[in-house]
Structure formats: structure tokens, C-alpha cells
Amino acid sequence: MSKMTFTFVNVLAAGAVALLAAGAAQAQGAGTLAAVKQRGAVNCGVNTSLPGFSSPDAQGNWTGMDVDTCKAIAASVLGDAKKVKYFPLNAQQRFAALQSGEIDLLARNTTWTQTRDTSLGLNFAPVTFFDGQGFMVSKKLGVKSAKELNGATVCVQPGTTTELNLADYFRANKMDFKPVVIQELSEVEAAFFAGRCDAYTTDSSGLASTRAARAANADDYVILPELISKEPLAPAVRQGDDEWYNIVFWTVTALVEAEELGITSKNADDMKKSDNPAVKRFLGVTPGMGKNLNLAEDWAYNAVKAVGNYGEVFERNVGKATPLKLDRGVNALWTKGGLQYAMPVR
């Protein structure tokens, strides 16, 4: 019960936070990097519980792809991946928490959209997971395609891009549907698995996570083949602090660059002896890159050492060997036909 934060309170909090931001913001304007160093921890907004992306275990240790983003930043800034303070946020609280300065970084399966980038005053770092919205239905229904969902009742969580795409998709295909919009993820999932809705919709990675973690029998549910939207999930920071934005942007980039260069958490130390000038620059053997970011020269080394390169992060959290069993798909490196392409660290 204690985890639930509700409605009126929620909304009021959003407003109040924005109002309080009035005072707090100016102090912070000084520089997120300085604030983080002084505090000795990165305040990171994550999902309440979405196994594979961010979820706490029984001991309160957080794991997941988004959590690894937080850890990588902490490692590159503070040299220690454990120096993260996690702020579990539901879909509605996340932006207010960032705007008000409560968190330094939002790494919570958040879709990069134009509106969020502009009118919410956010800046997005490179995409950590290219996703798309899908539908999950019970096998019993015998539905094979999203095009057969005319007249269906669909469970959806508010405060998401999901809610919007859903209406767009049905309008574009001249179909009818009834949304059931429930605030807490656990309650939406419960309603769907109880049979209140014919379909549940969210990012397809989220569907895989929910099916693996919460269905009584995962095999009773199918994820329909259609992806109805583009959901580039990316970390976000506030506008107006370029120094901090650079750090987040390039640390996220560094994990992909590491994969391109063949640097892993295991061979990072050996690679320091490499003759490849790109590797030497990346690992800080040749100085310069760290200074550009106002960080220590081993910033990228620390990040990769702590969480591994992008491929390692993917496979460990959502890959074939995990309950989510996701393919690299479009998240493969560009050299392998995917979209993950690191801007050159040089």
C-alpha cells in the first residue's frame, strides 16, 4: 500500500512541485555536476517495477537497463556505480520530479517525443532502447492481429504515450474501442489478467516484461505482431544545463562506442594496452576526452567497467537468457543492421 501514491494528491503534488520549483530551481541552475559531486550521489528517476528495465529485488538492490544507465553515469562522474539514489516514479510523476530538480536524470523507459522535448523543457540523451507499442491478448480469444480488435476493451496506463497512440491507431483504422485507464501499473495488470480487458497495450518491451513477471502462465498470452508506434526510450535531463547534458549524452554514447570498439567490462583493463588510438582515447590512456566533459580521464573506462558495454547491458537485462527473451532486433549495432550508432568519441 505504501508504494501507492494517488490521484488528487499526485496531481496536487505535481502542481506544488512545479510551484516549489520556483525557489529551488535557481539554486540548482548553478550546475547539476557540482551539485552531484557535492552530494556524492546521482539522483536517478526510475520505474517503480518493470523487470528488465528497473525493478528492486527483495534486498532493495535495483537492476535493469535503465538502472544501468544510472549506474554508468554515477561511475563516470563519481567513479563509483553504487553512488546512485533511486527515485521510483510512476508514469505521471516522472516529469514533475525532473522539472522540480528532485532528480538529476530520468532513466525510466521514457519515449522521446517532440512535445516532451519542447514544452516539458526536457533534453534527451541517445536512445537506449528502440521500441514500439504492441498489444497483448489472451490466447483464448483467438485474435491473431491488432486489426481484429474492433470493439475490444483495452487496458492502458495514463500519463504515457501509449494512451495517445492507442486512440490514434484505432482512429486511423476506423475501429472502435473502449479504454480502461487505471493509474497504477500493478492495478492495470491485475485488471487485464482478471479478464476485464480483451487487450493490454504498452511498449512491446513492457508487454514482454509484464507477461514474464506477472502472468500466472506466460504461455496463455500472445503479443500481437503489429507495432503501432515508434517508442524510442531515452534518458532525459532538464534543459538549461549543457554541461550536465553533455555528460549524460556522452556516457550513454560511450556504452555503444565500447561495443563498437570491442571493449567489455571484462577486457577493459587489458584494452588499456591496446595500440588502437580510438581505444586509447576512449579509455583515457590518451588524455583529452574527460577534460572536455569536466570529468576525470577514466570516465568512460569507469562506466564500461561498472556495467559493461551496450551489448552486455542488453543481454544481461532483457536478452535471450532472461525471462523477457528479447532479440537485439533494431537495437543491434548499425554494423549489424541495427540502429545503435555511437557518435564518435574524439
Place this chain on the structure above:
Amino acid sequence: MTDRRSGAQVAEKPKTAFWNDRDVRAVLFQILIVLGVLAAGWYLVHNTLTNLESRKIATGFSFMEREAGFSIGESLVPYSAADTYARAIWAGIINTLVISVIGIFLATILGTVVGIARLSTNWLVARIASIYVEVLRNTPLLLQLFFWYALVSEALPGVREAIRIIPDYVFLSQKGLRIPHIVANDIHGWMFALFLGGFAATLFWRRAAAKHQEATGKLRPLFWPTVGFLFGPAALVWLFAGAPLELIKPVLRGFDFQGGGTFSPEMIALLVGLVTYTSTFIAENVRAGILSVSKGQWEAARALGLPNNRSLRLIILPQALRVIIPPMTSQYLNLTKNSSLAVAIGYPDLVSILNTTINQTGQGIEGVALIMAAYLTVSLSISGFMNWYNKRIALVER
């Protein structure tokens, strides 16, 4: 001249400097306080706006005219995703009002029954009523809503196995309570006119009966004539017209029934939750109200030869109401405000819709302001009405 406070005659104003004058000072301090409050308010608003501006966060209400783009599960006003935010918000307000009005009506009836039952001389009835009150009043409403919603969505069968409450016409399933629609007929207009006429006739009859009783001391029947006036003529016209009744039957097609109307599981769970919870508080008010009337009133009524139900209606309740109404107002307000818990179980009330709006537009402050304005309007209307009613039934001293 007269002193403003004591009202005593004062010969002449003492000659002091004007800033030492009591009256001048009183006014001066009030002006200062008002100015202070205004300045603080202006500072907050201005500061917020500057900060939002500097962080490039959009402000203003112009978003209201833009296309909302999201769907609403159920709505009394016609609404589609192509409509504006303003219309979506209006649909939310109506949904909140529907729940509040039905909820207040049912909670009042249930609460009154339970309150009277708790005073019953029948041990079992009184016990059951107390358990009902104590259990529901002392657990969090949110938990109760989750309970009812889980009950409705887990315990009811799927649409294909829907419970046939009235075969072919009324169905109950996980998709809600499905009822037939009545096809509009010309005769309905006439029937409604006759009903209104019957209402006037009833008032007339009741007034005449009261006069008759005052003059002769004799009672005229009231109940059956009322029923007769209200429904008799309409029913007769309907029968003579050949009892036309055409219903649109709900038919199962695809994922759901087509045709007819629905009470969704979310609405049912929310109503049951709000009504049962609020009724316990109302029951306690009713019980307190009745107990506040001294036993002597009962005895006096009985001595006059009034039967129990009539003593209750004519002697006790009118006195009890004076105690019951004021706290009842707070319960009505509570029910209305508690209806915002709807988001937890998926009923599209005002808060739920503004939640979505805020998230899409990012304009939290405007959204919260709209929520507050809407609840304030509804709440003030309820208290206004209840205060008027309270004055009407207040003790008229002769």
C-alpha cells in the same frame, strides 16, 4: 457621539495624533494585511511564471481549444478523440457529477435505513447494523474500492458466459451491466406531460388535505392518491395507445454486447464503494439526530395516540433533521471529493481526465487550477443548497 465598540455616549473625541486613534489604526492594519497577502500572492505567481518561462515550460490555457486525441471509456456527453480538451474536461465534469448525484441519493437512503436499524429494538437487526457501520467506517476507502473492483472484475463471468438477469434483455458480466434501450415513441412526450400534471395535482391534493385536517381534524388518505396522480394518467394513456414498448436488445457480437446501454464495472465498483462507505457516516448522523430528540417527545406523541411510524415522521424526524442536516452536508461534500479516487479503478472522472491532459500538455499548474475550480464550484453549490434547506427547516420561533 457614540463609541463604536461600547455604544456608550462619549462626549468628545480625545485629542490624540491620528496614528494613535483606535479606529484609524484598526482600518490601517487591515489594509496592511490585505496588501501583504496580495504582495505574497503576486510574488508567488510572478516567480513561478518567470521560472516556467526560463525553463521553457509552456503556460496558459490555450491548450483547451486543441484536439485532445485521447479516448474516454464512458461519457454521457458525446465525445470522441477528435474533440477538444475543453470538451474532454466537460465530459469528465459530467462523469463526476453523475457519480456524486447518484452516490449522494443512494447513500442518504441507505444511511437513513442503517441509522434507524441501529436503534431498532430487534437485537439482531441492531447488531448487524452496528457491525456494518463499524467495519466500513474504519477501513480506508481506497482499499474498499480495490476490493469492490477486484470483486466485480474477478468474480463475474466473461461476456460469453454473462449472467442472464432477465434473459435476452439484461446481462451481467466482466464488461458490466448491460441493459436494453427504450426506443423513443411519440407517446413518451404525452406521458411526461401527464406526469408533470399529476405532480401539480398531488401538491394541490396534499394542501387541500392539510386544510381539511386543520378544519375538521380528520385525515385524508395521502399515499395512494399521490401514486395515482403521479403515474395513473400516464399509465392509462399508455395502455389505451396499445401499450407500445419497443426495446433494443443487447446482442453479443464480437468482443462485447452491441445495442443498449452499460453500467461499467468501474462505475459499479466506485458507486458501491462510495455509497456503502458514506452511508455509515450518514447512519451515525441519523442515529445521533434521532437520539437528540428527548424521550418525552415520543411519550407525548404516544399519549396523543399517534402510531409509531407517524410519531417518527411527524414529531421526531422534523426535530431530528435540525441536528442531522449540518453534518450531512459534510458527508455529501466528502462523497463528492472522494469520487476523485476513481482513477485508482479506472472510472473516467474529472481528475482522471485532467491527469491525462496534464501529462500530454505538461501544464500541471493549469490542470490543478481547473480541478480545484471544478470541485470548489460543486462543493459550494452543495453547501449553498444544504444551507438553504437547513434554514428552511430551522426552528421557527413564534
